[in-house]
Amino acid sequence: MLNFSILKAAFKAFAVALLLAASSPFSASAQEPQTITKKGYTLHFHAQNPTFDAKQQQRLQDVFFTNYPKLVKDFNKESLKEVTITIDTAYDGVAYAHNGQIVISQAWMEKMPEDIDVVTHEVMHIVQAYPSNSGPGWLVEGIADYVRYKYGVNNKAGNWNLPELKPDHHYKNSYRISARFLDWIETNKKKGTVKALDVAMRNKTYTPEIWTSLTGSDLDTLWAAYVAANNKA
Numbered sequence: 001m002l003n004f005s006i007l008k009a010a011f012k013a014f015a016v017a018l019l020l021a022a023s024s025p026f027s028a029s030a031q032e033p034q035t036i037t038k039k040g041y042t043l044h045f046h047a048q049n050p051t052f053d054a055k056q057q058q059r060l061q062d063v064f065f066t067n068y069p070k071l072v073k074d075f076n077k078e079s080l081k082e083v084t085i086t087i088d089t090a091y092d093g094v095a096y097a098h099n100g101q102i103v104i105s106q107a108w109m110e111k112m113p114e115d116i117d118v119v120t121h122e123v124m125h126i127v128q129a130y131p132s133n134s135g136p137g138w139l140v141e142g143i144a145d146y147v148r149y150k151y152g153v154n155n156k157a158g159n160w161n162l163p164e165l166k167p168d169h170h171y172k173n174s175y176r177i178s179a180r181f182l183d184w185i186e187t188n189k190k191k192g193t194v195k196a197l198d199v200a201m202r203n204k205t206y207t208p209e210i211w212t213s214l215t216g217s218d219l220d221t222l223w224a225a226y227v228a229a230n231n232k233a
Helices: 004-023 054-075 106-111 116-130 137-151 176-188 193-203 210-214 217-232
Strands: 034-038 040-046 081-089 097-099 100-106
Touching: 004 176, 004 210, 034 054, 034 137, 040 054, 054 081, 054 116, 054 137, 054 176, 054 193, 081 116, 097 116, 100 106, 100 116, 137 176, 137 193, 176 193, 176 217, 210 217
Parallel strands: 040 081, 081 100
Antiparallel strands: 034 040, 097 100
8 A cells, every 4th residue: 555645755855856956056957167188288167158159168268278388388387287267157347367267257258259369368367476566567467468469369350459559548557558568668679578577576576677677768768768659650
């Protein structure tokens, strides 16, 4: 004879198990984080939304494996061997990097699908690995955008370039404005300045006097020369 109390309890337990399975992050409806190892580096890649375009995921991964090893070799051989990239469904910025982890906004990638070199900028922050109070913030971002300008694989298609100088620009504006200034210094004053600045920031030996020791001119004099050179163009 069937014990209906036992049968009812078993059915309830089965229903709960199904509900938990459906809501679990490891269910078939959620994407498992991918782990890819190439060239001695490991990338943990997680698109929070399983429907995020698979081809776009692959493009972002390809930028990582194309540029991260180059940047480690050229700037900081002690950089991390493992990096995590998360395509975040809730983040309303563009991207950021911290402690070996990069977060990229899914909304941004859907709005600007050719902006895959956001990865180049962010992995440079991992390579920089500057300690706190190592130097000016504008220079941190200026170096990262300078690197994107030099190493980027898709900047043109992404409609990303260094802006022409405008009257209200200043080297402290950071990002692409500072990057263009750094590129001018590299081309017209002293090749290797960016790498020297990068080392100084990482070693916490940066001082305002470094500009004079590297180029023969202080920072404000360099900026004035940069402005004058662009006004002649």
